[in-house]
Amino acid sequence: MRASRIWGRALRYAVLLAVLVITVGPFLWQLSTSLKGRTEDIYTFPPRLLPRQPTLGNYKGVADIIPVWDYALNSLTVAVTNVVTNLVGASLAGYALARLRFRGRRAAALAFVLALLVPLESVVVAQFTLMRQLDLNNTLIAVVLPGCVGAMNVLLMRNAFGQLPYETEEAAVIDGANVWQRFVRIALPSVKGTLAVVAIFSFMGSWDDFLWPLIVLSDSSKFTLTVGLNYLHGTFSNNQRLVAAGTIIAVAPLIAMFACLQRYFFRGVGEGAVKG
């Protein structure tokens, strides 16, 4: 019995390590490629896992070819804006739907549910036409706008506010606090966890977005990182070292952020999926 338990444990760790190689290995391989110098053959058989003479030359090289730091800044601008607008818009709307009583509340809630059912992919062409009519195409504003208050986030916030016990607000009502004061002072601080979830998912969704910026941006100086990397891949696919450096630049900040916030990530996915 005991021996089989030890074997079981060994087996578990063996499988864990195998999955680790599969999930993280590709990133390390890319990192290794990005550090290999021009003179080092990257096509050797068998592949050499560690660079012989690590160099940062490719990072400089990729910045010479595409303004990769500008693209990163564009992506960051879009992502941060997206986080802010989603936090504000979704918590306001969620609070109204959950805690305020007024005529038309059900209709308003229905609008958000309907919006949730419309996949972005099926309206991109119409959104593009709309942006052109508004004379906003080829701007970062146009990249942000369609997702700046996600229906999903509104419903998440509604659920979060809806679960707060009513007693918390009652005292404030008696004290004569108005709606805004109750929202800011009492309700918001009680849903910090969900706010973190909304923030993280807005950031990732925006940083990740490819189809929409690809369609709406035409000026290469305004590209976000994903569209810029696609350009890099298409134009310099011969130089894998450069492409590797570009991808590492794109992925490193996210992995760093994830490492710091992983507690919230895990809670977030659980909550988002189970309650959303």
Next chain:
Amino acid sequence: MRQSRGAATHWAASPWLFLLPGLAVIAVFNLYPFLATVWQSFTDARTLLPGHWVGLRNFQDMLHDDQFWTALRNSALYVALVVPCTVLLPLLLALLVQPRVRFVGFFRAAFYTPVVASVVVVALIWNWMLDDRGLINGILHALGAGPVPFLGNGWLLLFSAMALTVWKGLGYYMIIYLAALANVPRELHEAASVDGAGAVRRFLSITVPSVRSTMVLVGALSSVAAFKVFSEVFLMAGPTGGPAGQDTTLVMLVERTGTGLSGRVGYASALSLVVFVITLVLMLLVLRAGRGEGER
């Protein structure tokens, strides 16, 4: 929902002020474009030319459009092959990292890395690994196997993209399962263990039934996502969808026909509508299948 006793104290316009930003965005950038898409799908609008009403012609054209059928086939295949993997593999993974054993936190976090990286990044990484002279073919070569044209053959390209989708989703769905598994009472497993039930039997008779609703949820989420696949295939097979365009997916077709200087906005809108209807039906089917089993 219970009544808010504060209802009388706020002035009547304020709920709408709270809702305004959200509703405005939803109305202008989701609901209006959707209605516009419906309208355009009955016209022959082009990027630079306003459309005329053409009735159902776009939908009739679709029936004769080889590219549409290819794209529909690919998107459907994507669902058929990707979804079973994203429902099962992450569950097994979750079981693996569920017990509080040493380093398990590290493994959980590490398995989540592909989710954090953007799809463009991981597609480029895979492109390099699957290259004729990349890592995978390097390993195959060392094992004495010839180079496999992962990125040169239409079918292999599509399967490679599917593998990427599954790989990228592993961590995400794993966490969802972890949240569900946390609610399964430990005693159930222990009791079964004492009974001498094997791992496979415990999995089938205890784990699966207890996370069944989560499996349905994961199935619904991943089938909708798989049907709408764009980035993975676009990046691996190229904008025109691999050799002879045979890897084109529906959303790729929408993007290709609807944009550009002479883009066929009307036809692309009709294609968009098909995407919408099928995702909706898919979602309902999966959810209904889940509910149906529950009643039995």
Next chain:
Amino acid sequence: MPISRGTLPRKAVGAAVPVVLAALTLTACGGGGGGTSADGKVAGDISFQTWNLRANYKDYFNGLIAQFEKEYPDVRVKWIDQPADHYADKLSADAAGGTMPDVVNVSPDLAYPLARAGVLTNLDKEPASAKYRGEYTPEAWQANEMPGLNGGYAFPWYLNTGPLFYNKALFAQAGLDPDRPPKTYDELFADADAMARHSGGKVATLAATPAIEDFGRYGVRLMNADASEFTYNEPKGVELLNRYKQLYTSGGLDSTALTNGPEESGQKFLEQKVAMNPGSAHDLSNFKENAPTLYKNLGITDAPNNTGHPNMYVMGLGISSTSRHKAAAIAFAHFVTDKRNQESFAHKVAIFPSTKGSLDEPYWTRDDGTDEGRVRVAAARMLKGAVNYTPVVMSDEMKTVLQNQVALALQGKKSPKQALDDAVAQSDRLLKQS
């Protein structure tokens, strides 16, 4: 180029290196509102948009503009340059938003949808511009005439044939004369066969599947007279595709040709796995730096053709139909494309003028003994009969249709005849819808 819609015309301006430039905000004059008569006074502020020329020819254009403004003191020209990529998207956004620059650099395939949408001026209908028609070669002017739209929509500007590079060493190894590259398709297929046999299928001659220009050069009739139907499925077209299929089977066409884009083809040529590849002047420096052995053995020729007429790429300058200072815009577009200025531009870069008589100048007829001189004179001679094979009504989508059907035929999933019949049927349907 990545999201390349319509790779070939863009490849053709390859002289224009895809350089990522800093942002240039586009501020076209006012926008909207009818536009003025072209017969008015040559005065006002106009905008002039080029396609990826700033990086290399900044001084030339600034000088040109200064000179024009001196001749017409009432006109101010604002020069805007766009990067190589996404130019079509940029134009489409401008056209839809009513912010089209007054004078805009277009190729015929870009001009067509713009002309159809009514955002370009019909130059034959405006007396102010129609009078200049005679200054250009008839072929160049006709290249910008749009079927069904009665007239030319752009002043012809510079021309290019697009060189075809070949690897002399590979030719020699296969027992072929490295100084006699194939001139006709018969020679091309014979050489490719020899190359494949000699190398045991290791060295291909071509890296890309045939595009519409190849059908044109082969002597296939591409469209009917009024450009309302495609005809490249005629027996001659099927014959070409059949020969390509044999080439593919024998290894004369690179095995990855079906998925190769211009970048991949170029790479194969660089690695000396493919003996011939179309390119641009910009590739030369790339070869020099990254493949010195190839550079030493580099031959430059023109794409083979059976018609005696090589393919040419035509650049033009269109006039926005809503321009508020149309007279000034026309005067400026003519100024840029007149004989003197076209010739001086062509002295700076390996392109060719489209003005009548220019190619008879000694610069393009007398070999000065240098490599460049020899190439230039040879190319100028070819250009005299050159035509733009790509039908302007052929949208990117129709090009993709052809590309896909060709791929199916090469894979053996369809007979060449069936593939071309299907391509023509699909393209005709697209054409009717437009």
